[in-house]
Amino acid sequence: MTNAQAAAPTDTPRRGRPGYDRETLLRVCVDVFNLHGYDATSMGTLSGHLGISKSAIYHHVESKEEILEQALNRALDALEEVIASEDSAAVSDLERLEHVVRRTVFVLVEQMPYVTLLLRLRGNSDVELRALKRRRSITGQVAGFIERAQQEGSLRTDLSSRSAARLLLGMINSIVDWYKPEAGKSTGELADTVVALAFSGLRAP
Amino acid sequence: MTNAQAAAPTDTPRRGRPGYDRETLLRVCVDVFNLHGYDATSMGTLSGHLGISKSAIYHHVESKEEILEQALNRALDALEEVIASEDSAAVSDLERLEHVVRRTVFVLVEQMPYVTLLLRLRGNSDVELRALKRRRSITGQVAGFIERAQQEGSLRTDLSSRSAARLLLGMINSIVDWYKPEAGKSTGELADTVVALAFSGLRAP
Known part of the structure; x- marks a missing residue:
């Protein structure tokens, strides 16, 4: 993933929440991992916490891993x-x-x-x-x-x-x-x- | 749960494995929790590791909690x-x-x-x-x-x-x-x- 992609606004934000830059997305995901445990956290859980769709997350990263x-x-x-x-x-x-x-x-x-x-x-x-x-x-x-x-x-x-x-x-x-x-x-x-x-x-x- | 219940042999062990006493069941479950995380462990996961059915686990305890x-x-x-x-x-x-x-x-x-x-x-x-x-x-x-x-x-x-x-x-x-x-x-x-x-x-x- 290039920096240009990372800096681009996310597409299709849900519930009117703003898109994330790569830095903020990483930080929110890590907080969720620390709260529930990495294994217990699905891309669906991350989507719920971030307030953006799974496909918007996949715009930034290929996988949870x-x-x-x-x-x-x-x-x-x-x-x-x-x-x-x-x-x-x-x-x-x-x-x-x-x-x-x-x-x-x-x-x-x-x-x-x-x-x-x-x-x-x-x-x-x-x-x-x-x-x-x-x-x-x-x-x-x-x-x-x-x-x-x-x-x-x-x-x-x-x-x-x-x-x-x-x-x-x-x-x-x-x-x-x-x-x-x-x-x-x-x-x-x-x-x-x-x-x-x-x-x-x-x-x- | 009474001690008499805890000491009773488990019913319907799967794959021919023996039933568990309460002590061994507790120890195996804790090892699985430590391996995968408590939140990521389902009663199904415990059943798989113990080699006994979920109903056999419920014979010992009411819940994962x-x-x-x-x-x-x-x-x-x-x-x-x-x-x-x-x-x-x-x-x-x-x-x-x-x-x-x-x-x-x-x-x-x-x-x-x-x-x-x-x-x-x-x-x-x-x-x-x-x-x-x-x-x-x-x-x-x-x-x-x-x-x-x-x-x-x-x-x-x-x-x-x-x-x-x-x-x-x-x-x-x-x-x-x-x-x-x-x-x-x-x-x-x-x-x-x-x-x-x-x-x-x-x-x-």
Whole structure:
């Protein structure tokens, strides 16, 4: 599908509702997937929520699975970019890991519906299995950051880097289940809390 | 439904498969819910996986929702028991919290399919909303344990007890997504890792 097609107004909107651009269509569909579950959502369900006909949806995408794939790519691209990004200010592997933790918190808040969809996948199709493979690769790379910081002596070495990566990411990923942005509270404050808990723990110094 | 009914053999098993006791039926249904999602699972899907007719399932339960409710009660009863249980050896609020963390890890490993189902609920029915309310109450009680340990001076006070409880439980709950019991590794070792990370963090001492 070309960008020109994506930007074109949809045909035959029902009940007088406006057509959707590709971005809004994707976002509404992801919200419906997160509400009912991807498997339980039919193109008919999406049509009802969007207020446009199924054929109008097919104007944008070939299938329900294409919507899923686009949504998962959005989450995974953003998470992989965090791993690949260099923190020019970091002078140690500990600081590189802290940078990854902080930026991952920001991705979760900014891309919350897409990451929520990713985290609830069950692996029931090739698209889901490919996404889960990319997710496992991210976990492996976070374990790599932890291992290097262990080797430089800044992190404790009595925990396996793999288990530590999974528990650390589990803590971070829980944000999509409970975090509600509040007036006067920034994502930076949330990231500070996560970094404090992850690196120093709950115990009083 | 009485226990006598539950213990009775199922009638008209299809394809020569044996009838189920209530316990096994519950476990198989929960595995199917976790595989496909509760909303996407019909009584027909359950019938196919169990290899018995729908009427044989209705011999055990009145509805799909009754199965869901029984499964959620199993997870929630076990988690609430942890909160209510007294650690007679604990001499501080810090030790009481550590006891809750350790025992919650054990419940997650021992009741993994039931807790997995609980953690993936979306709140699409009264049964789900009641379960989510009980889950929120557990989170609130864990926040209470954290707050008391902060007041006694054993936990840092620069984190809100509520955010700390959510991140801590997020870390623990992730276990259902990645933990596979290994030969020679005990649940106690997993609990040690979680306690070390939660209370002391990743940083080298």
